[in-house]
Amino acid sequence: MAKTLIVGEIQKGALRESTLELVTAARKLGGEVVSLVIGSGVGAQAEDLAKKGGGKVLLADDASLANYNLDGWTRAIKRAVDAEKPDLVLISNTPIGWDIAGALAAQLDCAVASDVIRLETEGADLVCTRRMFNAKFDARVRLSGTPRVVTMQPGASEAYAGSDAGSVAKLDGVGGQNRTQFVEIRVAPAGGHDLTKAEIIVSGGRGLQKPENFEAVLKPLVEALGAQMGASRPVVDAGWLPHEYQVGSSGQIVSPKLYVAVGISGAIQHLVGMKNSNFIIAINKDADAPIFEVADVGIVGDLFEVVPALVNAVKTAKGG
Ligand SMILES: Cc1cc2nc3c(=O)[nH]c(=O)nc-3n(C[C@H](O)[C@H](O)[C@H](O)COP(=O)(O)OP(=O)(O)OC[C@H]3O[C@@H](n4cnc5c(N)ncnc54)[C@H](O)[C@@H]3O)c2cc1C
Numbered sequence: 001m002a003k004t005l006i007v008g009e010i011q012k013g014a015l016r017e018s019t020l021e022l023v024t025a026a027r028k029l030g031g032e033v034v035s036l037v038i039g040s041g042v043g044a045q046a047e048d049l050a051k052k053g054g055g056k057v058l059l060a061d062d063a064s065l066a067n068y069n070l071d072g073w074t075r076a077i078k079r080a081v082d083a084e085k086p087d088l089v090l091i092s093n094t095p096i097g098w099d100i101a102g103a104l105a106a107q108l109d110c111a112v113a114s115d116v117i118r119l120e121t122e123g124a125d126l127v128c129t130r131r132m133f134n135a136k137f138d139a140r141v142r143l144s145g146t147p148r149v150v151t152m153q154p155g156a157s158e159a160y161a162g163s164d165a166g167s168v169a170k171l172d173g174v175g176g177q178n179r180t181q182f183v184e185i186r187v188a189p190a191g192g193h194d195l196t197k198a199e200i201i202v203s204g205g206r207g208l209q210k211p212e213n214f215e216a217v218l219k220p221l222v223e224a225l226g227a228q229m230g231a232s233r234p235v236v237d238a239g240w241l242p243h244e245y246q247v248g249s250s251g252q253i254v255s256p257k258l259y260v261a262v263g264i265s266g267a268i269q270h271l272v273g274m275k276n277s278n279f280i281i282a283i284n285k286d287a288d289a290p291i292f293e294v295a296d297v298g299i300v301g302d303l304f305e306v307v308p309a310l311v312n313a314v315k316t317a318k319g320g
Contacts, residue, residue, distance in 0.1 A: 001029040001121055005086035005147075006054060007077060008037045009096060010045050015052070018092035018152075020159035023053040025119055025152055026090055027160065034058065036080045036171070038073055040066035043168070050166035057168045058083070062175040067182035068096055074104050076174040081108060083171065086147050088126060093151040101151045111143040117156040117268060126150070131268055154249050155272030193244040195230055200258045203230035203247055203274070207263020207284065207303055211240035217307050218262060224314040230254070230274075232264045248273035263303045266291025283307065 004026040009016040019035075026033045035054035037046040039061065046059040060076035073096070081089065089104070091097040093115055105112035117138075118129035126143045128150055143150070195201060202225060204218045214229070222229045229245060236246040247254055249269040259277035264270060266282070266289055274280070275294045282295035283306050292298040299306050 006035040018154040021157040023160035024157040053160040058171040060174040071178040097151040105149040112149040198228040200227035205232040205264030
Protein backbone atom coordinates (compact mmCIF):
# COMPACT_ATOMS: atom_id res chain seq x y z
CA MET A 1 0.00 0.00 0.00
CA ALA A 2 1.75 3.18 -1.12
CA LYS A 3 -0.07 5.51 1.25
CA THR A 4 -2.61 5.03 4.07
CA LEU A 5 -4.60 7.84 5.67
CA ILE A 6 -5.66 7.15 9.28
CA VAL A 7 -8.70 9.01 10.60
CA GLY A 8 -7.98 9.62 14.30
CA GLU A 9 -10.63 9.78 17.01
CA ILE A 10 -10.57 11.62 20.31
CA GLN A 11 -12.52 10.46 23.34
CA LYS A 12 -12.65 12.41 26.60
CA GLY A 13 -9.84 14.66 25.37
CA ALA A 14 -7.36 11.89 24.47
CA LEU A 15 -6.67 9.81 21.36
CA ARG A 16 -8.74 6.65 21.30
CA GLU A 17 -6.79 3.43 21.76
CA SER A 18 -8.37 2.23 18.49
CA THR A 19 -6.60 5.06 16.62
CA LEU A 20 -3.23 3.71 17.77
CA GLU A 21 -4.35 0.24 16.66
CA LEU A 22 -4.94 1.70 13.18
CA VAL A 23 -1.34 2.95 13.24
CA THR A 24 -0.14 -0.63 13.77
CA ALA A 25 -2.39 -1.96 10.98
CA ALA A 26 -1.30 0.78 8.55
CA ARG A 27 2.39 0.27 9.27
CA LYS A 28 2.09 -3.48 8.72
CA LEU A 29 0.88 -2.76 5.19
CA GLY A 30 4.06 -0.78 4.50
CA GLY A 31 4.21 2.47 2.57
CA GLU A 32 3.65 5.97 3.89
CA VAL A 33 1.35 6.62 6.84
CA VAL A 34 -0.45 9.95 7.18
CA SER A 35 -3.11 10.75 9.75
CA LEU A 36 -5.93 13.19 10.28
CA VAL A 37 -7.13 14.70 13.54
CA ILE A 38 -10.48 16.49 13.38
CA GLY A 39 -12.01 18.83 15.94
CA SER A 40 -11.74 22.27 17.48
CA GLY A 41 -8.71 23.04 19.67
CA VAL A 42 -7.23 19.59 19.08
CA GLY A 43 -3.64 20.59 18.26
CA ALA A 44 -2.28 18.77 21.33
CA GLN A 45 -3.93 15.49 20.26
CA ALA A 46 -2.46 15.92 16.74
CA GLU A 47 1.01 16.43 18.29
CA ASP A 48 0.43 13.33 20.40
CA LEU A 49 -0.47 11.22 17.35
CA ALA A 50 2.61 12.52 15.50
CA LYS A 51 4.75 11.23 18.39
CA LYS A 52 2.95 7.88 18.43
CA GLY A 53 3.56 6.70 14.89
CA GLY A 54 0.90 8.68 13.00
CA GLY A 55 3.50 10.02 10.53
CA LYS A 56 2.52 13.35 9.00
CA VAL A 57 -0.58 14.38 10.95
CA LEU A 58 -3.02 16.70 9.22
CA LEU A 59 -4.85 18.95 11.65
CA ALA A 60 -8.42 19.81 10.63
CA ASP A 61 -9.19 22.36 13.33
CA ASP A 62 -12.31 24.50 13.04
CA ALA A 63 -15.20 25.63 15.23
CA SER A 64 -17.62 23.80 12.88
CA LEU A 65 -15.85 20.53 13.77
CA ALA A 66 -16.08 20.95 17.55
CA ASN A 67 -18.41 17.96 17.96
CA TYR A 68 -18.80 14.95 15.68
CA ASN A 69 -20.90 15.85 12.66
CA LEU A 70 -21.19 13.75 9.50
CA ASP A 71 -21.10 16.76 7.16
CA GLY A 72 -18.09 18.31 8.87
CA TRP A 73 -16.12 15.09 9.11
CA THR A 74 -16.69 14.00 5.52
CA ARG A 75 -15.71 17.52 4.42
CA ALA A 76 -12.44 17.30 6.40
CA ILE A 77 -11.62 13.75 5.27
CA LYS A 78 -12.33 14.59 1.62
CA ARG A 79 -9.98 17.59 1.91
CA ALA A 80 -7.29 15.28 3.30
CA VAL A 81 -7.90 12.72 0.53
CA ASP A 82 -7.62 15.46 -2.13
CA ALA A 83 -4.40 16.73 -0.59
CA GLU A 84 -2.71 13.38 0.07
CA LYS A 85 -4.24 11.00 -2.52
CA PRO A 86 -4.05 7.93 -0.22
CA ASP A 87 -4.67 4.41 -1.49
CA LEU A 88 -6.54 3.55 1.70
CA VAL A 89 -8.54 5.49 4.30
CA LEU A 90 -8.54 3.63 7.65
CA ILE A 91 -11.25 4.38 10.22
CA SER A 92 -12.04 2.67 13.53
CA ASN A 93 -15.18 0.53 13.64
CA THR A 94 -16.74 2.77 16.30
CA PRO A 95 -20.12 4.55 16.23
CA ILE A 96 -18.39 7.40 14.35
CA GLY A 97 -16.77 4.92 11.96
CA TRP A 98 -20.09 3.17 11.21
CA ASP A 99 -21.72 6.50 10.54
CA ILE A 100 -19.06 7.90 8.30
CA ALA A 101 -17.61 5.01 6.28
CA GLY A 102 -20.54 4.44 3.92
CA ALA A 103 -21.24 8.14 3.38
CA LEU A 104 -17.56 8.85 2.74
CA ALA A 105 -17.19 5.95 0.28
CA ALA A 106 -20.29 7.16 -1.59
CA GLN A 107 -18.85 10.65 -1.86
CA LEU A 108 -15.46 9.33 -2.97
CA ASP A 109 -17.18 6.80 -5.26
CA CYS A 110 -14.92 4.02 -3.99
CA ALA A 111 -15.03 0.55 -2.41
CA VAL A 112 -15.70 0.13 1.31
CA ALA A 113 -15.39 -2.72 3.84
CA SER A 114 -16.50 -2.55 7.48
CA ASP A 115 -15.86 -4.74 10.57
CA VAL A 116 -12.41 -5.71 9.27
CA ILE A 117 -10.02 -7.66 11.50
CA ARG A 118 -7.09 -8.24 9.09
CA LEU A 119 -5.61 -6.45 6.08
CA GLU A 120 -3.33 -7.93 3.42
CA THR A 121 -2.20 -6.83 -0.01
CA GLU A 122 -2.40 -9.12 -3.04
CA GLY A 123 -0.80 -7.39 -5.99
CA ALA A 124 -2.57 -4.06 -6.36
CA ASP A 125 -5.61 -5.29 -4.39
CA LEU A 126 -6.36 -4.95 -0.72
CA VAL A 127 -7.81 -8.09 0.86
CA CYS A 128 -9.83 -7.53 4.04
CA THR A 129 -10.89 -10.25 6.47
CA ARG A 130 -14.26 -9.61 8.09
CA ARG A 131 -15.45 -11.72 11.03
CA MET A 132 -19.11 -12.52 10.47
CA PHE A 133 -22.14 -14.16 12.08
CA ASN A 134 -20.90 -14.12 15.68
CA ALA A 135 -17.44 -15.24 14.62
CA LYS A 136 -18.84 -18.37 13.02
CA PHE A 137 -16.84 -17.65 9.85
CA ASP A 138 -14.52 -15.14 8.26
CA ALA A 139 -15.19 -13.53 4.89
CA ARG A 140 -12.33 -12.28 2.71
CA VAL A 141 -13.23 -9.23 0.65
CA ARG A 142 -11.06 -7.93 -2.18
CA LEU A 143 -11.12 -4.16 -2.71
CA SER A 144 -9.87 -2.75 -6.01
CA GLY A 145 -9.31 0.82 -7.16
CA THR A 146 -8.18 3.77 -5.07
CA PRO A 147 -8.87 5.04 -2.57
CA ARG A 148 -10.66 2.44 -0.48
CA VAL A 149 -12.40 3.01 2.84
CA VAL A 150 -12.01 0.41 5.59
CA THR A 151 -13.24 0.34 9.19
CA MET A 152 -11.14 -1.85 11.53
CA GLN A 153 -12.53 -3.59 14.58
CA PRO A 154 -11.15 -2.20 17.86
CA GLY A 155 -8.85 -4.86 19.31
CA ALA A 156 -7.94 -6.38 15.94
CA SER A 157 -4.36 -5.02 16.27
CA GLU A 158 -2.22 -4.04 19.23
CA ALA A 159 -1.95 -0.29 19.85
CA TYR A 160 1.25 1.02 18.24
CA ALA A 161 3.90 1.27 20.93
CA GLY A 162 6.72 2.92 18.96
CA SER A 163 7.66 6.57 19.34
CA ASP A 164 8.62 7.65 15.83
CA ALA A 165 8.74 11.41 15.40
CA GLY A 166 6.18 12.63 12.88
CA SER A 167 5.01 16.14 12.07
CA VAL A 168 1.81 18.18 12.24
CA ALA A 169 0.51 20.24 9.28
CA LYS A 170 -2.61 22.39 9.37
CA LEU A 171 -5.24 21.41 6.80
CA ASP A 172 -7.00 24.47 5.37
CA GLY A 173 -10.50 24.74 3.91
CA VAL A 174 -12.16 22.40 6.42
CA GLY A 175 -14.68 24.88 7.86
CA GLY A 176 -18.21 25.24 6.51
CA GLN A 177 -21.89 24.90 7.08
CA ASN A 178 -23.15 21.61 8.56
CA ARG A 179 -26.67 20.54 7.69
CA THR A 180 -27.10 18.84 11.06
CA GLN A 181 -26.37 20.55 14.35
CA PHE A 182 -24.95 19.05 17.52
CA VAL A 183 -27.38 19.46 20.43
CA GLU A 184 -26.00 17.72 23.53
CA ILE A 185 -24.37 14.61 24.94
CA ARG A 186 -26.40 12.82 27.61
CA VAL A 187 -24.40 10.50 29.84
CA ALA A 188 -26.35 7.58 31.27
CA PRO A 189 -26.49 7.70 35.08
CA ALA A 190 -23.82 5.49 36.65
CA GLY A 191 -25.26 2.28 38.07
CA GLY A 192 -23.97 0.50 41.13
CA HIS A 193 -22.41 -2.35 39.13
CA ASP A 194 -18.88 -1.22 38.25
CA LEU A 195 -17.13 -4.14 36.55
CA THR A 196 -13.99 -2.10 35.86
CA LYS A 197 -13.00 -2.41 39.54
CA ALA A 198 -13.91 -6.10 39.98
CA GLU A 199 -11.09 -8.55 40.78
CA ILE A 200 -13.09 -11.60 39.66
CA ILE A 201 -15.81 -11.60 37.00
CA VAL A 202 -18.01 -14.52 35.99
CA SER A 203 -19.77 -13.67 32.73
CA GLY A 204 -22.60 -15.52 31.08
CA GLY A 205 -23.57 -15.61 27.44
CA ARG A 206 -26.36 -16.84 25.22
CA GLY A 207 -25.32 -20.41 26.09
CA LEU A 208 -27.23 -19.99 29.37
CA GLN A 209 -30.38 -20.11 27.25
CA LYS A 210 -32.79 -18.19 29.52
CA PRO A 211 -32.68 -15.43 32.14
CA GLU A 212 -33.61 -17.74 35.03
CA ASN A 213 -30.36 -19.65 34.50
CA PHE A 214 -28.30 -16.60 35.46
CA GLU A 215 -29.86 -16.87 38.93
CA ALA A 216 -30.00 -20.67 39.12
CA VAL A 217 -26.72 -21.68 37.43
CA LEU A 218 -24.35 -18.70 37.17
CA LYS A 219 -25.03 -16.92 40.46
CA PRO A 220 -23.85 -19.84 42.67
CA LEU A 221 -20.46 -19.66 40.90
CA VAL A 222 -20.39 -15.87 41.24
CA GLU A 223 -21.03 -16.21 44.98
CA ALA A 224 -18.64 -19.12 45.51
CA LEU A 225 -15.80 -17.12 43.91
CA GLY A 226 -16.76 -13.79 45.52
CA ALA A 227 -17.05 -12.41 41.99
CA GLN A 228 -19.20 -9.92 40.13
CA MET A 229 -21.50 -11.04 37.35
CA GLY A 230 -20.91 -9.95 33.75
CA ALA A 231 -22.60 -10.74 30.46
CA SER A 232 -22.25 -10.74 26.71
CA ARG A 233 -24.27 -8.31 24.64
CA PRO A 234 -27.12 -10.60 23.50
CA VAL A 235 -27.93 -11.19 27.16
CA VAL A 236 -28.23 -7.44 27.71
CA ASP A 237 -30.03 -6.83 24.41
CA ALA A 238 -32.59 -9.44 25.41
CA GLY A 239 -33.17 -7.51 28.67
CA TRP A 240 -31.97 -10.39 30.87
CA LEU A 241 -29.44 -8.13 32.63
CA PRO A 242 -28.90 -4.32 32.66
CA HIS A 243 -26.36 -2.70 30.32
CA GLU A 244 -23.83 -2.11 33.11
CA TYR A 245 -23.26 -5.90 33.14
CA GLN A 246 -22.14 -5.95 29.49
CA VAL A 247 -18.49 -6.65 28.73
CA GLY A 248 -17.10 -5.70 25.33
CA SER A 249 -16.56 -3.00 22.78
CA SER A 250 -19.96 -1.45 23.38
CA GLY A 251 -19.97 -2.33 27.09
CA GLN A 252 -17.29 -2.25 29.79
CA ILE A 253 -13.59 -2.87 29.19
CA VAL A 254 -12.39 -4.96 32.11
CA SER A 255 -9.10 -6.41 33.34
CA PRO A 256 -9.81 -8.49 36.47
CA LYS A 257 -7.41 -10.99 38.02
CA LEU A 258 -9.79 -13.80 36.97
CA TYR A 259 -12.41 -13.80 34.18
CA VAL A 260 -14.67 -16.81 33.75
CA ALA A 261 -16.59 -16.88 30.46
CA VAL A 262 -19.55 -19.25 30.54
CA GLY A 263 -21.43 -20.06 27.33
CA ILE A 264 -19.80 -17.16 25.49
CA SER A 265 -18.52 -17.78 21.95
CA GLY A 266 -15.76 -15.13 22.00
CA ALA A 267 -16.79 -12.73 19.25
CA ILE A 268 -14.15 -10.04 18.75
CA GLN A 269 -16.46 -7.40 20.26
CA HIS A 270 -16.54 -9.43 23.49
CA LEU A 271 -12.82 -10.30 23.44
CA VAL A 272 -11.80 -6.66 23.14
CA GLY A 273 -13.51 -6.03 26.48
CA MET A 274 -11.87 -8.84 28.51
CA LYS A 275 -8.76 -10.16 26.77
CA ASN A 276 -6.49 -8.17 29.11
CA SER A 277 -7.76 -10.10 32.13
CA ASN A 278 -4.92 -11.65 34.09
CA PHE A 279 -6.28 -15.23 33.92
CA ILE A 280 -9.14 -16.45 31.75
CA ILE A 281 -11.23 -19.61 32.15
CA ALA A 282 -13.68 -20.45 29.37
CA ILE A 283 -16.48 -23.01 29.52
CA ASN A 284 -18.07 -23.87 26.18
CA LYS A 285 -19.42 -27.02 24.58
CA ASP A 286 -17.91 -26.06 21.21
CA ALA A 287 -14.20 -26.93 21.14
CA ASP A 288 -13.71 -24.53 18.21
CA ALA A 289 -15.25 -21.51 19.96
CA PRO A 290 -12.91 -18.49 19.54
CA ILE A 291 -13.05 -17.79 23.30
CA PHE A 292 -10.56 -20.66 23.72
CA GLU A 293 -7.97 -18.67 21.73
CA VAL A 294 -7.61 -16.22 24.65
CA ALA A 295 -8.32 -18.66 27.51
CA ASP A 296 -5.60 -19.81 29.92
CA VAL A 297 -7.82 -22.75 30.88
CA GLY A 298 -10.52 -24.04 28.54
CA ILE A 299 -13.21 -26.50 29.60
CA VAL A 300 -15.04 -28.12 26.70
CA GLY A 301 -18.35 -29.31 28.08
CA ASP A 302 -21.95 -28.62 28.88
CA LEU A 303 -22.08 -25.62 31.21
CA PHE A 304 -25.11 -27.07 32.99
CA GLU A 305 -22.86 -29.91 34.19
CA VAL A 306 -19.53 -28.07 34.44
CA VAL A 307 -20.66 -25.01 36.42
CA PRO A 308 -22.35 -26.90 39.32
CA ALA A 309 -19.28 -29.19 39.52
CA LEU A 310 -17.05 -26.11 39.66
CA VAL A 311 -19.18 -24.56 42.40
CA ASN A 312 -18.78 -27.72 44.48
CA ALA A 313 -15.02 -27.79 43.83
CA VAL A 314 -14.63 -24.14 44.88
CA LYS A 315 -16.69 -24.70 48.04
CA THR A 316 -14.64 -27.80 48.89
CA ALA A 317 -11.38 -25.95 48.27
CA LYS A 318 -12.57 -23.15 50.56
CA GLY A 319 -13.41 -25.75 53.19
CA GLY A 320 -17.18 -25.19 52.98
C1 LIG B 1 -21.13 -3.09 16.75
C2 LIG B 1 -21.20 -4.29 17.65
C3 LIG B 1 -20.87 -4.15 18.98
C4 LIG B 1 -20.93 -5.26 19.81
N1 LIG B 1 -20.57 -5.13 21.12
C5 LIG B 1 -20.55 -6.22 21.91
C6 LIG B 1 -20.13 -6.14 23.27
O1 LIG B 1 -19.82 -5.07 23.79
N2 LIG B 1 -20.11 -7.28 24.00
C7 LIG B 1 -20.47 -8.50 23.48
O2 LIG B 1 -20.41 -9.51 24.21
N3 LIG B 1 -20.87 -8.60 22.19
C8 LIG B 1 -20.94 -7.49 21.42
N4 LIG B 1 -21.39 -7.61 20.14
C9 LIG B 1 -22.01 -8.88 19.71
C10 LIG B 1 -21.00 -9.93 19.31
O3 LIG B 1 -20.70 -9.79 17.93
C11 LIG B 1 -21.59 -11.33 19.52
O4 LIG B 1 -22.82 -11.42 18.85
C12 LIG B 1 -21.82 -11.64 21.00
O5 LIG B 1 -20.66 -11.38 21.78
C13 LIG B 1 -22.19 -13.13 21.12
O6 LIG B 1 -22.62 -13.36 22.43
P1 LIG B 1 -22.55 -14.82 23.03
O7 LIG B 1 -21.16 -15.33 22.97
O8 LIG B 1 -23.22 -14.78 24.36
O9 LIG B 1 -23.54 -15.65 22.07
P2 LIG B 1 -23.22 -16.71 20.93
O10 LIG B 1 -22.26 -16.19 19.95
O11 LIG B 1 -24.53 -17.20 20.46
O12 LIG B 1 -22.48 -17.87 21.72
C14 LIG B 1 -23.08 -18.72 22.64
C15 LIG B 1 -22.04 -19.77 23.00
O13 LIG B 1 -22.57 -20.61 24.00
C16 LIG B 1 -22.12 -21.93 23.74
N5 LIG B 1 -23.08 -22.85 24.38
C17 LIG B 1 -24.38 -23.05 24.05
N6 LIG B 1 -24.93 -23.95 24.89
C18 LIG B 1 -23.95 -24.34 25.74
C19 LIG B 1 -23.90 -25.24 26.83
N7 LIG B 1 -24.98 -25.93 27.23
N8 LIG B 1 -22.73 -25.41 27.47
C20 LIG B 1 -21.61 -24.72 27.09
N9 LIG B 1 -21.61 -23.84 26.07
C21 LIG B 1 -22.77 -23.64 25.41
C22 LIG B 1 -22.09 -22.05 22.23
O14 LIG B 1 -21.20 -23.08 21.82
C23 LIG B 1 -21.63 -20.66 21.82
O15 LIG B 1 -20.22 -20.61 21.66
C24 LIG B 1 -21.33 -6.52 19.30
C25 LIG B 1 -21.67 -6.64 17.95
C26 LIG B 1 -21.60 -5.53 17.14
C27 LIG B 1 -21.95 -5.68 15.68
